[in-house]
Amino acid sequence: MSVPEDVELDFVPLGETGLQTSELQFGTWRFGKETEEGNVEIDQKRAHELLDTYEEAGGRFIDTADVYGGGESERWIGDWLSERDRERYTIASKIYWQIRTGDPNSRGTNRKNVRDRIDALLDRLGTDYVDVLYIHRWDDDTPTREMMKTLNGLVEDGKVHYLGASTLRPNAWKVAKANEIAHTMGWEPFTVTQPRYNLVDREVEGDYLEMTRSYGMAVCPWSPLGQGFLTGKYTRDEGLTGESRAVESSHFESTYLTEENFDVHDELDAVADEVGATPAQTALAWLMHRDGVTAPIVGARTTKQLSENLAAASIGLSAEQVARLTEAKGGPYSSL
Ligand SMILES: NC(=O)c1ccc[n+]([C@@H]2O[C@H](COP(=O)([O-])OP(=O)(O)OC[C@H]3O[C@@H](n4cnc5c(N)ncnc54)[C@H](OP(=O)(O)O)[C@@H]3O)[C@@H](O)[C@H]2O)c1
Known part of the structure; x- marks a missing residue:
């Protein structure tokens, strides 16, 4: 499925760095990822089709990690980029998870690793x-000092341009401590962050977003659709009504398929109807309208899903609709 002709992603400032990012970034977590049955969720051909679709919509910011698909995600992005001018794309990757069994030094942010x-x-x-x-x-x-000195070295070597902190449990003081050390020492601080943030995962609101604002950091939310929950394909009574791989995970069910979250989804459906958009587009548009958010990282398993999601960039919501969605989970959580 091709992207609607009127969809052209804009560039927005990547926080207070000098860089611009596409207003929706593209996430490649599922490239080369094996399911429990041993099937690959997104193979190389599909990965390249997804990248083509993103590019067609004007998208230029690709998010990956060195462990995605055991390295296949980066490899397939590299193959795709080799036929293009790399300078036109902005690439983010990540380091942390252990890569060698029985070798504790192959995990984390120690200098050797x-x-x-x-x-x-x-x-x-x-x-x-x-x-x-x-x-x-x-x-x-x-x-923290060892980590920041090591990361600064990568920036000085020209291997990395900007530093980012990705989080599961947002911990404002840890990032603040790291940035204060970096500022004192004249090292590169974290200027970008990637927290889990969507209409039903709101832990980042409050201290963490206040901290990012005080440092001028870019905020790029992951799982902006709650891994598919906010797309309308799960119902209160029947669970999954469409196609998905997420049901494999009991963690997904306990995190997302709750009564409280379905109440939020009811409001999402109502606003989606009002603006003539799908729930997925409306959930993404809500995130893009939130103060403090720079650019959500869109994930998709098919080009049809991706085309639908990218069209969220042209969905306008009124202040009243944003407020209704914000308050559906019991918010507002902060003044942001
Ligand atoms: N830093 C971190 O720790 C971290 C963690 C997670 C993700 N990320 C990054 O963030 C990116 C996005 O995360 P995510 O994949 O969790 O995002 P998401 O947008 O919340 O979920 C994407 C999944 O939802 C389903 N979906 C998406 N659009 C749909 C649509 N229009 N209709 C129906 N189903 C749809 C698809 O799965 P099914 O079709 O299988 O249901 C798709 O794989 C990742 O690729 C990765 O780059 C980072």
């Missing part, structure tokens, strides 16, 4: 540098 992995990552992507390098999670076993 980070220096070892950056070159392998660049090699798979077929590039000399990544625009953003995220720490995929916070490593409480490595001193």
Whole structure:
């Protein structure tokens, strides 16, 4: 399915860095990922079709990680980029998760692990540098100073342009501590962050978003559709009514398929009807309308899903509709 002709993603500032990002970034978590039955969720052909679809809509910001698909995600992006002008694209990748069984040093943000992995990552992507390098999670076993000095070294070497912190449990003080050390030492601070944030996952609101605002950090939410929950294909009575791979996970069911979240979905359906959009487009538009959000990272398993999601960029919501959606889960959570 091709992207509607009127969809052309804009560029927006990536926080207070000098860089611009597409207003919707494209996430590649599912590239090369094996299901429990041993099937690949998105193979190389589909991965390239998805990248083509994103590019067709004007998208230029691609999010990956060195562990996605055991490295296949980066490799397939690299293959795709090799036929293009790499300079026209902004690439973010991540380092953290353990890569060698029985080797604790192959996990986290210690100096040995980070220096070892950056070159392998660049090699798979077929590039000399990544625009953003995220720490995929916070490593409480490595001193913050060691991590920031090591990451700063990658920036000085030209292998990384900007630093990002990705989070599961948003911990404002840890990022603030790291940035204060970096500022004191004249090192590169974290200027980008990637938290889980969507209409029903709102933990980031409050302290964390206040912290990102005080540092001028870009905020790029992951799982903006709650891994598919906010697309309308799950119902209160029947569960999944369309096609998905997410039902494999009991974690997904306990996180998303709750009465409270279905109440939020009812309001989402109502607003979607009013603006003539799908629930997925409306949920993405809500996130794009939130103060403090820079660019959600859109995931999709098919080009049809991706085309639908990218069209969210042209959905306008009134202040009243944004407020109704914000309050559906019991918000507002903060003044942001
Ligand atoms: N930093 C981190 O720790 C972290 C963690 C997670 C993700 N991320 C990044 O964020 C990106 C997006 O995360 P996500 O994949 O969780 O995003 P998401 O948008 O919340 O979920 C995407 C999934 O929802 C379903 N879906 C999407 N659009 C749909 C539509 N229009 N209709 C029906 N189903 C639809 C698809 O799965 P099914 O069809 O299988 O249901 C798709 O794979 C990832 O690719 C990755 O780059 C980062």
